[in-house]
Amino acid sequence: MKIAVIGAGAMGSIYGGHLSLQNEVYLVDTNQDVVRNVNENGIKLEENGEDHIYHPKAVTDTAGLPEMDLVILFVKALFSRAALAGNRSLIGKNTYVLTLQNGSGHEDILKEFVPMERIIIGTTEDQGTVLGMGHIRHGGSGGTNLGMLCPDTEGMLPRLKETLDLCGFRGKIHENIQQLIWNKLFVNVALSAVTAVLNVKMGYIAENPNALAMSQQLLHEAVTVAHAMGLEADEEHLRQEIIDTSRRVPEGVTSICADLSQGRKTEVDTISGSVVRAAAKVGIPVPAHEFLVNTIHAMENRQKGNT
Numbered sequence: 001m002k003i004a005v006i007g008a009g010a011m012g013s014i015y016g017g018h019l020s021l022q023n024e025v026y027l028v029d030t031n032q033d034v035v036r037n038v039n040e041n042g043i044k045l046e047e048n049g050e051d052h053i054y055h056p057k058a059v060t061d062t063a064g065l066p067e068m069d070l071v072i073l074f075v076k077a078l079f080s081r082a083a084l085a086g087n088r089s090l091i092g093k094n095t096y097v098l099t100l101q102n103g104s105g106h107e108d109i110l111k112e113f114v115p116m117e118r119i120i121i122g123t124t125e126d127q128g129t130v131l132g133m134g135h136i137r138h139g140g141s142g143g144t145n146l147g148m149l150c151p152d153t154e155g156m157l158p159r160l161k162e163t164l165d166l167c168g169f170r171g172k173i174h175e176n177i178q179q180l181i182w183n184k185l186f187v188n189v190a191l192s193a194v195t196a197v198l199n200v201k202m203g204y205i206a207e208n209p210n211a212l213a214m215s216q217q218l219l220h221e222a223v224t225v226a227h228a229m230g231l232e233a234d235e236e237h238l239r240q241e242i243i244d245t246s247r248r249v250p251e252g253v254t255s256i257c258a259d260l261s262q263g264r265k266t267e268v269d270t271i272s273g274s275v276v277r278a279a280a281k282v283g284i285p286v287p288a289h290e291f292l293v294n295t296i297h298a299m300e301n302r303q304k305g306n307t
Helices: 010-019 032-041 077-085 156-166 177-198 203-207 209-228 235-248 255-261 272-282 287-300
Strands: 002-006 024-028 043-047 050-054 057-059 070-073 096-099 119-124 127-132 135-139 143-147 170-173
Touching (some): 010 024, 010 127, 010 135, 032 057, 070 077, 119 156, 119 177, 143 156, 177 203, 177 209, 177 255, 203 209, 203 235, 209 235, 209 272, 255 287
Parallel strands (some): 002 070, 024 057, 043 135, 143 170
Antiparallel strands (some): 119 143
8 A cells, every 4th residue: 555644753653664564655744853864764663672673754745745545644633634734645536544543523624635435533552652763662552443434335444454464553443433432532531621721630530529520520421422422321330430540540641731731732622622523413512521622722822921
């Protein structure tokens, strides 16, 4: 396959590196230093205690490249539209776009660039940590979960699973990928935004009854929306999962909390915001989610000196 991986962070490097073993892969990133290092030295992945070097081609400018069979998004979700708009030349009438990004609702942006029948959504159980320029620790390898929101009339999912399997991943095809994504989303929406606005670590949620009440209200709204979408969700089980997660990783810092504390834009629109958009489609009120999404965006836009 001709594959473009947009975003040369930890996960983009892992997928771009491994997929280059059997495919024509282009790793796309706006950082010229990262691109130069990949082209000169390759990507060094620390895997099972050993270093392995992979050699995908890396570019900052995709003009002149051929149309791809597959484009994989590994940028932060808030940059998805800009990343696709800046690399439209990669997308032809037969190109599929795959997102393995955190959160849900990514198809709302992807469908601006390709029809729904060419959108693949999923999750990855692999994990990566950047150790240095072009040096990534690949840990916690697992399945790459894949699915589509409409019939796979051209059999792309089995083809993609075979490609992933040949390159060291474990592709898993799901008939109801939305269920899998929301299973992961439930705990995320109950913890991320709350820890962010309170500026606390994850352990605080289980310790503080007011914080826990906030999280459980968010969970209740998300479960109500999921049921209206025809998805399964056991609210009592998920309540306990929130508490268990908070206690299991008490020093954990959610991505939204970390981004706010560093003055960066957050991915709230694809986490809590995805519940708001889904709720609008099924006619369910979600006032707690709406309030927190607005609060986080307000915090993102604070000027220095006004905090």
